[in-house]
Amino acid sequence: MxxxxxxxxxxxxxxxxxxxxxxxxxxxxxxxxxxxxxxxxxxxxxxxxFKLRGAYNKMAQLPPEQLAVGVIAASAGNHAQGVALGASRLGTRAIIVMPVTTPQVKVDAVRSRGGEVVLHGETFDDAYGYARQLEAEKGLTFIHPFDDxxxxxxxxxxxxxxxxxxxxxxxxxxxxxxxxxxxxxxxxxxxxxxxxxxxxxxxxxxxxxxxxxxxxxxxxxxxxxxxxxxxxxxxxxxxxxxxxxxxxxxxxxxxxxxxxxxxxxxxxxxxxxxxxxxxxxxxxxxxxxxxxxxxxxxxxxxxxxxxxxxxxxxxxxxxxxELGERREAIFAVTIPEEPGSLRKFCDTMGTRNLTEFNYRIADRQVAHIFVGMQIQNRADAVQMVETFEAHGFETVDLTDDELTKLHLRHMVGGHSPLAHHELLYRFEFPERPGALMKFVNSMSRNWNISLFHYRNNGSDYGRIVVGMQVPPAEMDEWQKFLDTLGYRYWDENDNPAYQLFLG
Missing domain, CATH: 3.40.50.1100 (Rossmann fold)
Structure with missing residues (x-):
């Protein structure tokens, strides 16, 4: 053989x-x-x-009488395109059996190269079995994707x-x-x-x-x-x-x-x-x-x-x-729910670039913060945990946790019975080191942050949404804060999504 x-x-x-x-x-x-x-x-x-190399070589070696009948293959991807292209170059018929789940873009690519597509079964194994059945029925030659x-x-x-x-x-x-x-x-x-x-x-x-x-x-x-x-x-x-x-x-x-x-x-x-x-x-x-x-x-x-x-x-x-490069680490950090503790937490992070910051008020005693930050390597992340712990902040490293990376990072939040007098605003600020800290540090010490979400999206502008507990008597001061901050902002208090899910 x-x-x-x-x-x-x-x-x-x-x-x-x-x-x-x-x-x-x-x-x-x-x-x-x-x-x-x-x-x-x-x-x-x-x-x-690379797939067209093997597919074409196999077809080019076939005797003329086999080529005249045609070839068949099972593939949801690159092998299918290689067979279709090779068959059209050799002037023979190519039937490609693909699972019904194959993305349309791949089906179209095979058809555009002259292949006849037959959709069959949920998986590659189903398609393969059917292709072998058609091979026997029609006298076609099977072009295996690898085992030949x-x-x-x-x-x-x-x-x-x-x-x-x-x-x-x-x-x-x-x-x-x-x-x-x-x-x-x-x-x-x-x-x-x-x-x-x-x-x-x-x-x-x-x-x-x-x-x-x-x-x-x-x-x-x-x-x-x-x-x-x-x-x-x-x-x-x-x-x-x-x-x-x-x-x-x-x-x-x-x-x-x-x-x-x-x-x-x-x-x-x-x-x-x-x-x-x-x-x-x-x-x-x-x-x-x-x-x-x-x-x-x-x-x-x-x-x-x-x-x-x-x-x-x-x-x-x-x-x-970023996670694969070990350039981002994700932590859950617990800090006391009291004025000034967020600022203390931010000081602990120093000048590091934040990639994500999620928080929703949920408890009178403690606050759980979901934070992502850029790191140099895994050792850097371990050191960060030690720094947080040394400042009395309980920390869990979630960098390798699939549930966190796929789902929880998008789900932190919800209604809170503790969010009295909450105002919700979106802000846009130039994405540069320290801009997020400048924002946190410019707020009145009397106001409590009840919700915070930031995710670095790689654009020139950072976007955050903030829930702030501002007593009604201090609304003038809040407006003054907005006017002097120098960042673009949007009042989202009447936003229906906020009312339904967070407010």
């Missing part, structure tokens, strides 16, 4: 549809990692992914290009793993010619079929997979890809969602391109490896393997990137 991969890769037919992609130096990332990081830019292919020597050889041309493009020593090549076709092809080529180069796979912690299989010594089937990096959300790796990986892989590194989001941001800052989560895995893995091994002045290659990103996911990616 698997003749010599070196020969297969050298003879692979991929360049009718694929281009030789650049191997680009990533200056910012390299400087931060103290190593030279090169990005293999497979996101620059016409279908924004011709597909593996097509992806292996990436390894061939890397060694041709960079002939000096390479410490390691990092490759995302889904079903294993990409890394099997690259490893089979590189290990034959340059066995000293480490081949390191990267998987999400919640979709780690190859990692588990290599540890078990046999293919493991996952009961469920995380879908954030949908391009690698595979329950079981291929038979042939597993065999090749057992022989050639040096390591598999697991990375979390936040690390992947941080890697998407890193690549954007170096290239102005936006990778999809699966496309950024290799970069996240390279960063984790450097941190673990403490290496420096080495050359590392990461395969940026895809850029089919749904635009609406960018908000989530941007929010989680």
């Amino acid at each position: 698997h003749s010599d991969y070196l020969e297969r890769i050298l003879n692979a037919r991929v360049y009718d549809v694929a281009q030789e992609t650049p191997l680009e130096f990533a200056p910012n990332l390299s400087a931060r990692l103290n190593n030279q990081l090169l990005l293999k830019r497979e996101d620059m292919q016409s279908v924004f992914s 020597p011709d597909v593996i050889a097509g992806q292996g041309t990436i390894g061939m290009e890397i060694l041709r493009q960079y002939q000096k020593p390479i410490h390691a090549i990092f490759v995302a793993i889904g079903g294993g076709g990409l890394i099997a092809g690259i490893a089979a080529y590189v290990k034959r010619l340059r066995p000293e180069i480490k081949i390191i796979g990267v998987e999400p912690v919640d979709a780690n079929a190859m990692y588990q299989s290599l540890h078990a010594g046999e293919r493991v089937r996952l009961s469920q997979v995380g879908l954030f990096a949908d391009g690698v959300a595979v329950r079981q790796v291929g038979e042939e890809t597993f065999r090749v990986c057992q022989e050639y892989l040096d390591d598999v590194i697991l990375v979390g969602t936040d690390d992947t989001c941080a890697a998407i941001k890193d690549v954007f800052e170096d290239t102005r391109s936006i990778l999809e989560p699966a496309g950024a895995l290799a970069i996240a893995g390279a960063k984790a490896y450097v941190e673990r091994e403490q290496i420096q002045d080495e050359t590392l290659v990461a395969v940026a393997c895809g850029a089919n990103m749904n635009f609406d996911r960018l908000r989530f990616v941007a929010e989680r990137a």
Whole structure:
């Protein structure tokens, strides 16, 4: 079944549809990692992914009578586009079975490249089963997304290009793993010619079929997979890809969602391109490896393997990137509910940049503040906890808490029976260090803050909403405060949302 991969890769037919992609130096990332990081830019292919290499090579090797009947594939993503494009180039029919849950943008992309889309089932497994049924019924040829020597050889041309493009020593090549076709092809080529180069796979912690299989010594089937990096959300790796990986892989590194989001941001800052989560895995893995091994002045290659990103996911990616970079920490801090304690708390934070500040009066004795701040590294966060505790503020570090990051940060608040004479105002101020503290410090000592919400959104202006308990007799003084503050403001006391949920 698997003749010599070196020969297969050298003879692979991929360049009718694929281009030789650049191997680009990533200056910012390299400087931060103290190593030279090169990005293999497979996101620059016409279908924004490496997948067309393997798909096309498989189809180009088919005998003419099989091509005349047509091909079939099951895929919700990049493989589907590769098969559709390759089939139209070879003048054959391509049926792509996709789960009914596939985003419309991907369905449209396959149709625009000449593929016939059949929507079937909820999951990839359902679509796969139906595709195999249609294959038998119609006499079509099934194009597997990864578990096929011709597909593996097509992806292996990436390894061939890397060694041709960079002939000096390479410490390691990092490759995302889904079903294993990409890394099997690259490893089979590189290990034959340059066995000293480490081949390191990267998987999400919640979709780690190859990692588990290599540890078990046999293919493991996952009961469920995380879908954030949908391009690698595979329950079981291929038979042939597993065999090749057992022989050639040096390591598999697991990375979390936040690390992947941080890697998407890193690549954007170096290239102005936006990778999809699966496309950024290799970069996240390279960063984790450097941190673990403490290496420096080495050359590392990461395969940026895809850029089919749904635009609406960018908000989530941007929010989680700071956490993945260990540049934001989130704390719950308890302070006494008394005049002056908020100011004391703000003094404790010093000149640090706040990313978030949430508070709602709820108790006569204590106030619970939800605060996010920029940090340099995890040690910085630990030191911050110690500082708060030293000032008598009980503190819980919530940086790694999923419930907090996904939901609670948006839910802090509610009606409060203690919020007498509450006024609600929105303010806009120039987003610069110290502006938030200036605001807090300019308020009368007699007024109590009953509600506070601020979130740094990366724009030039910071936006906060404040509930202030101002006795009716002091309304003139409050107006004077608003007029001299110098920030834009909006009176939100009659806002129906405030009345319903907070007032």
